[in-house]
Amino acid sequence: MNMLDIRGLSKTFIGKRRLRVEALRDLTLSIAQGEIFGFLGPNGAGKSTTIKCLMGLIRPTVGTATIMGEQIGSVASRAKIGFLPENPAFYDYLTAEEYLRFVGKTFKMPEALLTRRTDETLKQLELWDARKRPMRGYSKGMVQRVGLAQTMIHDPDLYILDEPMSGLDPIGRALVKDIILDLKKRGKSVFFSTHITDDVEKVCDRVGVIVKGQLEALDSVENIVRQGIEGYIVQTRLSRGNHEALGGFSVVRTNETFIEYFVPVAGFNEFMALAGQHSVEVTLVETKRKDLESFFLEIVGKGK
Numbered sequence: 151m152n153m154l155d156i157r158g159l160s161k162t163f164i165g166k167r168r169l170r171v172e173a174l175r176d177l178t179l180s181i182a183q184g185e186i187f188g189f190l191g192p193n194g195a196g197k198s199t200t201i202k203c204l205m206g207l208i209r210p211t212v213g214t215a216t217i218m219g220e221q222i223g224s225v226a227s228r229a230k231i232g233f234l235p236e237n238p239a240f241y242d243y244l245t246a247e248e249y250l251r252f253v254g255k256t257f258k259m260p261e262a263l264l265t266r267r268t269d270e271t272l273k274q275l276e277l278w279d280a281r282k283r284p285m286r287g288y289s290k291g292m293v294q295r296v297g298l299a300q301t302m303i304h305d306p307d308l309y310i311l312d313e314p315m316s317g318l319d320p321i322g323r324a325l326v327k328d329i330i331l332d333l334k335k336r337g338k339s340v341f342f343s344t345h346i347t348d349d350v351e352k353v354c355d356r357v358g359v360i361v362k363g364q365l366e367a368l369d370s371v372e373n374i375v376r377q378g379i380e381g382y383i384v385q386t387r388l389s390r391g392n393h394e395a396l397g398g399f400s401v402v403r404t405n406e407t408f409i410e411y412f413v414p415v416a417g418f419n420e421f422m423a424l425a426g427q428h429s430v431e432v433t434l435v436e437t438k439r440k441d442l443e444s445f446f447l448e449i450v451g452k453g454k
């Protein structure tokens with residue numbers, strides 16, 4: 151059974167002066183157990199709308215979705231998820247420890263388990279030293295970490311996180327990435343939204359790119375990166391062989407020891423044959439690939 155199954159989900163908002171906004175159009179996708187899925191899209195693409203539908207906070211106009219077999223919006227489906235909203239707001243007169251205990255109680259966790267999980271989670275999110283302080287004195291990064299902590303307290307199998315790295319400094323981002331990877335190791339599934347490609351490249355198995363409410367691409371990160379091979383940077387020793395024979399290839403860099411050529415994928419065999427025939431010594435070959443960022447920008451560009 152899939153952890154998450156979305157079938158033809160659409161949401162149209164009727165705004166001021168009865169203006170229609172098609173925030174989400176016919177979204178279909180599934181998340182398998184143990185999968186980390188990045189839902190990537192620019193601002194206003196429909197990421198939060200999707201997540202709000204999955205959490206039962208708004209009703210889809212058309213379509214359905216199930217979470218481990220339970221209909222979205224049902225109490226049974228909500229109990230199976232760790233959910234981080236886009237801009238979490240807490241009862242800030244509570245301490246992190248009190249708040250986590252409060253959340254755990256809403257999941258009806260038994261006392262001994264709740265105490266153990268509260269301590270573990272506070273430590274994992276590096277909130278242990280601040281656990282007895284009211285959250286109103288917390289920095290933005292600490293509040294975001296409490297947000298993540300409350301998703302983990304009941305140790306759910308599926309995490310739905312709306313921009314979990316937003317507002318965090320590089321250390322905070324690295325911590326969140328480590329936590330997501332740790333969840334994966336423990337067989338958990340994560341669906342998270344972001345507009346930052348680097349977050350996806352580092353932690354995700356698969357990515358869906360959404361633009362203007364439409365899913366424009368859905369593939370494994372590995373495939374995207376592999377398909378993005380543009381060619382090779384081949385380094386050769388300047389003092390060896392007849393470099394004129396390689397005049398058909400563009401030189402990308404040169405210094406007193408080496409000349410580096412850009413060799414397109416289709417020209418690689420020819421380059422190596424010519425280098426061999428003319429005694430040019432090849433010292434290094436590096437793959438030149440389009441990164442996920444370029445892939446994302448291309449898709450967003452097409453969607454405009």
Ligand SMILES: Nc1ncnc2c1ncn2[C@@H]1O[C@H](COP(=O)(O)OP(=O)(O)OP(=O)(O)O)[C@@H](O)[C@H]1O
Nearest residue numbers: 163165171173191192193194195196197198199200
């Ligand atoms: N309650 C609402 N009423 C009218 N339009 C809405 C409502 N909520 C969202 N929208 C519109 O739906 C579209 C998608 O918004 P959504 O918040 O889902 O985007 P997003 O991908 O999460 O963006 P961001 O990265 O900026 O958070 C936008 O055009 C937005 O203005």
